[in-house]
Amino acid sequence: xxxxxxxxxxxxxxxxxxxxxxxxxxxxxxxxxxxxxxxxxxxxxxxxxxxxxxxxxxxxxxxxxxxxxxxxxxxxxxxxxxxxxxxxxxxxxxxxxxxxxxxxxxxxxxxxxxxxxxxxxxxxxxxxxxxxxxxxxxxxxxxxxxxxxxxxxxxxxxxxxxxxxxxxxxxxxxxxxxxxxxxxxxxxxxxxxxxxxxxxxxxxxxxxxxxxxxxxxxxxxxxxxxxxxxxxxxxxxxxxxxxxxxxxxxxxxxxxxxxxxxxxxxxxxxxxxxxxxxxxxxxxxxxxxxxxxxxxxxxxxxxxxxxxxxxxxxxxxxxxxxxxxxxxxxxxxxxxxxxxxxxxxxxxxxxxxxxxxxxxxxxxxxxxxxxxxxxxxxxxxxxxxxxxxxxxxxxxxxxxxxxxxxxxxxxxxxxxx
Amino acid sequence: xxxxxxxxxxxxxxxxxxxxxxxxxxxxxxxxxxxxxxxxxxxxxxxxxxxxxxxxxxxxxxxxxxxxxxxxxxxxxxxxxxxxxxxxxxxxxxxxxxxxxxxxxxxxxxxxxxxxxxxxxxxxxxxxxxxxxxxxxxxxxxxxxxxxxxxxxxxxxxxxxxxxxxxxxxxxxxxxxxxxxxxxxxxxxxxxxxxxxxxxxxxxxxxxxxxxxxxxxxxx
Numbered sequence: 121x122x123x124x125x126x127x128x129x130x131x132x133x134x135x136x137x138x139x140x141x142x143x144x145x146x147x148x149x150x151x152x153x154x155x156x157x158x159x160x161x162x163x164x165x166x167x168x169x170x171x172x173x174x175x176x177x178x179x180x181x182x183x184x185x186x187x188x189x190x191x192x193x194x195x196x197x198x199x200x201x202x203x204x205x206x207x208x209x210x211x212x213x214x215x216x217x218x219x220x221x222x223x224x225x226x227x228x229x230x231x232x233x234x235x236x237x238x239x240x241x242x243x244x245x246x247x248x249x250x251x252x253x254x255x256x257x258x259x260x261x262x263x264x265x266x267x268x269x270x271x272x273x274x275x276x277x278x279x280x281x282x283x284x285x286x287x288x289x290x291x292x293x294x295x296x297x298x299x300x301x302x303x304x305x306x307x308x309x310x311x312x313x314x315x316x317x318x319x320x321x322x323x324x325x326x327x328x329x330x331x332x333x334x335x336x337x338x339x340x341x342x343x344x345x346x347x348x349x350x351x352x353x354x355x356x357x358x359x360x361x362x363x364x365x366x367x368x369x370x371x372x373x374x375x376x377x378x379x380x381x382x383x384x385x386x387x388x389x390x391x392x393x394x395x396x397x398x399x400x401x402x403x404x405x406x407x408x409x410x411x412x413x414x415x416x417x418x419x420x421x422x423x424x425x426x427x428x429x430x431x432x433x434x435x436x437x438x439x440x441x442x443x444x445x446x447x448x449x450x451x452x453x454x455x456x457x458x459x460x461x462x463x464x465x466x467x468x469x470x471x472x473x474x475x476x477x478x479x480x481x482x483x484x485x486x487x488x489x490x491x492x493x494x495x496x497x498x499x500x501x502x503x504x505x506x507x508x509x510x511x512x513x514x515x516x517x518x519x520x521x522x523x524x525x526x527x528x529x530x531x532x533x534x535x536x537x
Numbered sequence: 538x539x540x541x542x543x544x545x546x547x548x549x550x551x552x553x554x555x556x557x558x559x560x561x562x563x564x565x566x567x568x569x570x571x572x573x574x575x576x577x578x579x580x581x582x583x584x585x586x587x588x589x590x591x592x593x594x595x596x597x598x599x600x601x602x603x604x605x606x607x608x609x610x611x612x613x614x615x616x617x618x619x620x621x622x623x624x625x626x627x628x629x630x631x632x633x634x635x636x637x638x639x640x641x642x643x644x645x646x647x648x649x650x651x652x653x654x655x656x657x658x659x660x661x662x663x664x665x666x667x668x669x670x671x672x673x674x675x676x677x678x679x680x681x682x683x684x685x686x687x688x689x690x691x692x693x694x695x696x697x698x699x700x701x702x703x704x705x706x707x708x709x710x711x712x713x714x715x716x717x718x719x720x721x722x723x724x725x726x727x728x729x730x731x732x733x734x735x736x737x738x739x740x741x742x743x744x745x746x747x748x749x750x751x752x753x754x755x756x757x
Contacts, residue, residue, distance in 0.1 A: 128586040128612045137617030139562050140554045147553060152546075201546045330555060395552035403666055414662045 151205035153256040154394060155236075157192075157288065158210065159229060159280065160265025161217035165295040168350035169263075170210055172363055172374055173386055174199060177352065178210065187215030190228045194257075209257060217276060226280040233259050233287050237409040260401045261324070261389065262288045265295040266345060270304045272311045281321045287405055289324035289397055291389070292316070297347030297380050298365065298372045305347055312345055326388060327396050340388050346381035349374055561620040563670045565651075567607075567702075568625065569644065569694070570679025571632040574709035579677075580625055584614065605630045605643045626673065632690055641694050648673050648702050675738065676702045679709040680726065684718050687729045695735050703738035706730075 158166040162185055171177055178197060194211040211232070216225060236258045243254050262284060266277060281290055292312065294300070300308060316323060323344070326337035351374050355364040363374040374382050389397075418438065568576040581587055609626045626647070631640055651672045658668045676698060680691055687695075691706075698704050706726065711719060730737060 126612050128584075128614050130585045130614055130616060134583070134585050134614070134616055136562070136564075136614075136621055137619045139619055139621070140557045143557050144550050144554055148550065152549060199546065204547045204550065206546050206549075330559065332555065390546060391548040392552070394546075394549045395556055399556070407664065411662050 148203055148205070150252075151207055152394075153207045153209070154398070155209040155211065155257060155259050155261075157213075157229075157233070157259045157262040158265065159213045159216060159262060160295060161267060162215065164265040164267060165348075165350050166212060166263075166265055168352055169265075169293075169295065169348055170350075171352050172350040172382065173389070174208065185215075185218045187218060189219065190215045190225050192228060192232045207255070211259065222276050225276060226283045229280070230283055230287065233284070234409065237287075237406055238413070240406065241410055241413060258401055258406060259288050260394075260397045262290045264290055264292045266292055266312065268294055268296050268299050268308075268347075270300050270308050272308075273315050278315070278319050278321065281316070281323070282319060285322040286408065289400055289405070290321075291324050291385075292345035293385065294345055294347040296349065298349045300347070309343075309345060309347070324397070324400070326393055333392055336392065337388075340384060343381060343384060346385045346388075348382045348385055349380040350382070558619055560667065561622065563622045563624075565624040565626065565671060565673050567628065567644070567648075567673050567676045568679070569628045569631055569676060570709060571681065572629060574679040574681060576627065576677075576679055576709075579679075579707075579709070584623065586612075586614065605640050607643060607647050624671070637690055640690075641697055645697065645701065648698075652701075673702050676704050678704055678706045680706055682708055682710050682713050682722070684714055684722050686725050692729065692733055692735070695730070695737065696733060699735050699737055703740075704735075705738050 156170070158170065160166050167178070176199070178195065191214055192211050193214050194209055196207060196209045199206045199208055213229060219225065240254070240256065240258055243249055243251060264277070264281060266273065281292070284290060294305075294308070294312075297305065326333075326341050328334040328337050328341075349365065349372055351363045351365045351372075353363070353365070354361040355366050355371055355373075357364065357371070357373065365372045365374075373379050377383050566580075568580060570576050605628055607626055607628055609624055611622060611624045613620060613622050615621070628644060631644070634640065655668060655670065655672055658664060678691070678695060678698075680687065695704055695706065708714075708719070708722065708726075714722060
């Protein structure tokens, strides 16, 4: 781990041994986030178990069996123990396993998990980001409730778990385990584990690399899946009130290790491995999601000549590509525009031409008609002139005749004329 | 929500401690100041071991470099099971020339280079589980014990660097000042910093908690 650096020995107390404590103090102030996803059929004991695990009463309304599709309901609670503040989010699958056609049952769950990863990725990719105060909603652990049939896993279970094992840490649990006898239980557990192994489902293994917890974790790994019983009621045993279920034939105590694996689950989930679960979610599942997503968007770490390419260069390349595409489209549109304008111009020119010819034609006609009219006018004027002349002549003759002939005969002449 | 009994949430603190102790810590500091102010001696005293080699040892060529050069030494030290990779970056030649214009540029470049390196690692598609952190966490600036005020070089340097790194101003070789001179000097320095709006570590805008603010006010 030293990578070739010299190790110095200290000759006195320096004080950085308190660094872990400083970190811890800061985390206490910041608070922790823990998000649990519970998958299981309606009535498999999810809400009761969560109430028992955290020793409190989360107000979870009971859901009906007749929902048309699976949807997820998330609720966030703030728990405080001594001075540690925990922001706990419980996500429940409502309506899981109730439909007649269960092909798409796992889809909403996968979509929800992906959506939380996506939100975190978006925050991380922001320019001005605030990861420090970001409320982490990524699912840290998935408790998968197996129905206590006593035989084997259902196909729905295998299908769902296979689709989730690369996205979230899965811890399989047998719910309502007080309905299975001790011998049946061991056989059931073995059958479940062998089925998971043969289908290639990767469930969460408690980490065994740290000496302090590796022994207990290895033991616990062998007890998977945990057979649990939850209860919200308390029964008086001896002189203590304990969580238990009271049947006519006896009492099942939740915290009794002989009765069920509840204590083991609580130990593993909260006391020993909470931090590891959070780290696995961030370092393994989230990184995988991020890698797939960025590759989907077209980014690569290695360029076409196998030279390493940074995200910035990829961005630049993409932006350049986009810009070129934009320019090309613009050019295309411009060409089209020019074409249309030309066509329109041609049409208009032709129309103009037509109008022009019509105009000339009409002008010609106008000229002809005008000439005709002039001729007629001239003719009429000549007639008028002749008539005036005749009239003048007539009057002259009349004045000459009135001197020599009587008036009556003039009148008669006049009448005749 | 109210808890009715013991759940064990605080066990997560121990888990965290174990994890951080296994991972180890990285701490990078930079010491800046004119030669002869006692930087190497102070670093050695701080970490109680021979971290830096002193420039005034016999047999070593005593040459002031023409430009500011940065030299980093990295050591691994361990205390109480906590492993720390300590990197000390020295800046010989700072402020030693006749013309010290822009002598802070190589330092700013170095700091930004470390940030750039970290950013590059962070935006890779397949990133490492633990990105090696070479970013400078703190810069200790040595002020010569004149007893008067901060010099223009000090002000310029601290002004520029307090924007990109945590600057901790330190009065070097303070045994040459009497207690009253020291107190006066400190006050004048604080006034100077305030007048020029230089925010040294601990910065005021990070004071979100009232406990933090009380602690930091005392340090300031």
